[in-house]
Amino acid sequence: MSAQRNRAVPVIVVAGFLGAGKTTLLNHVLRTADGRRIGVVVNDFGAVSIDALLVAGAVDGAVTLGNGCICCTVDADSLETVLAGLVAPSAGLDAVVIEASGLAEPTTLVRMVAAAAGPRIAYGGLIYLVDAEHVEQTRARHPEVDRHIAIADLVLVNKSDRVAAEVLAGVRTSLRELNPTAAFHVTDHAAVDAAMLFDPVERAADTGPRQLELADLLDDTAHDHGHLHDGYQSVALTVDDPLDPRRLAAFLERPPAGTYRVKGVTHFDVAGHRGAFSVHAVGGHVTVADMPADHPRSTDLIVIGSGLDVDAVRRDLATVVRGDDPVDRQSMLAVTRYRAPRRRAS
Numbered sequence: 001m002s003a004q005r006n007r008a009v010p011v012i013v014v015a016g017f018l019g020a021g022k023t024t025l026l027n028h029v030l031r032t033a034d035g036r037r038i039g040v041v042v043n044d045f046g047a048v049s050i051d052a053l054l055v056a057g058a059v060d061g062a063v064t065l066g067n068g069c070i071c072c073t074v075d076a077d078s079l080e081t082v083l084a085g086l087v088a089p090s091a092g093l094d095a096v097v098i099e100a101s102g103l104a105e106p107t108t109l110v111r112m113v114a115a116a117a118g119p120r121i122a123y124g125g126l127i128y129l130v131d132a133e134h135v136e137q138t139r140a141r142h143p144e145v146d147r148h149i150a151i152a153d154l155v156l157v158n159k160s161d162r163v164a165a166e167v168l169a170g171v172r173t174s175l176r177e178l179n180p181t182a183a184f185h186v187t188d189h190a191a192v193d194a195a196m197l198f199d200p201v202e203r204a205a206d207t208g209p210r211q212l213e214l215a216d217l218l219d220d221t222a223h224d225h226g227h228l229h230d231g232y233q234s235v236a237l238t239v240d241d242p243l244d245p246r247r248l249a250a251f252l253e254r255p256p257a258g259t260y261r262v263k264g265v266t267h268f269d270v271a272g273h274r275g276a277f278s279v280h281a282v283g284g285h286v287t288v289a290d291m292p293a294d295h296p297r298s299t300d301l302i303v304i305g306s307g308l309d310v311d312a313v314r315r316d317l318a319t320v321v322r323g324d325d326p327v328d329r330q331s332m333l334a335v336t337r338y339r340a341p342r343r344r345a346s
């Protein structure tokens with residue numbers, strides 16, 4: 001499929017709470033794009049854009065909007081400028097996907113994309129991911145999430161492998177009440193047909209009025225509500241020195257009080273393990289994957305949580321960097337035991 005230069009390029013927003021699987025979806029879609037040329041805009045909550053490192057290589061155009069949630073740190077004009085560059089006929093893109101940070105306010109973002117719409121840019125819808133295992137807990141803690149689900153065009157109930165069928169059915173039913181008209185799909189590692197993201201006809205499982213029409217959304221006073229990220233902090237570690245695998249594993253297994261999410265790219269420089277690894281911790285689950293062989297051997301890690309003692313976390317994080325103690329090959333087992341079989345870095 002090639003870019004049709006005379007039509008507006010759809011800009012699709014992917015949102016969902018921390019760790020729900022947004023980057024996993026983006027990578028899946030990039031791998032299965034079936035000839036579509038896709039541009040991506042990634043945005044992270046913390047000072048370091050881990051998502052930019054984790055998005056698979058074959059991107060036709062990529063922009064990182066870092067250092068804070070896109071809903072507050074990027075104004076509509078800057079986003080419009082970024083999008084204008086991506087949708088220019090010379091870029092030849094068929095679609096642009098914006099991956100919002102896990103703490104961004106999707107309503108604000110959708111409003112900004114809709115405001116940028118014109119002959120070259122079309123708002124392509126909101127895809128909202130939830131982590132089936134944690135979504136009810138997240139909703140209880142952050143009632144704003146219900147509003148986010150209510151304005152989605154497609155809801156992916158992800159991490160279906162982590163919960164029993166009856167839990168999954170319960171989640172689906174309760175989310176459906178929030179948004180009776182969106183298409184719903186249950187996914188494992190966000191594996192959906194890419195066509196569903198790009199083709200509103202494929203996506204529209206239901207007919208009837210949208211729960212919240214775009215016009216309502218544009219009038220909405222959601223910007224008066226608090227944002228999810230108001231109560232969160234992040235601490236980053238960027239270092240070229242190798243890490244100590246046992247100390248990193250201990251940190252991921254018992255993160256500092258208040259931690260919700262740890263993610264990043266790490267390197268250890270242990271015999272037989274010279275490459276870089278992506279690491280994730282979310283909701284008590286740790287996963288590790290090999291990064292492509294040409295990925296730089298350095299570490300960028302971010303810890304996100306609420307009520308973090310930022311100075312203490314910074315000190316704890318510094319301890320995962322390898323000191324003078326020798327690190328034997330066996331020590332890598334502390335990390336590689338979390339390697340997910342058969343899946344690439346997300």
Ligand SMILES: Nc1nc2c(ncn2[C@@H]2O[C@H](COP(=O)(O)OP(=O)(O)OP(=O)(O)O)[C@@H](O)[C@H]2O)c(=O)[nH]1
Pocket residue numbers: 016017018019020021022023024025051101102103158159160161162187188189190261263280281282287346
């Ligand atoms: N078991 C399981 N793990 C998953 C699934 N989808 C994603 N993951 C893992 O969950 C972790 C977080 O996934 P990401 O795709 O990085 O989540 P995200 O929403 O981009 O995270 P943030 O950008 O921090 O908000 C990674 O370790 C993924 O491999 C799934 O369906 N099942």
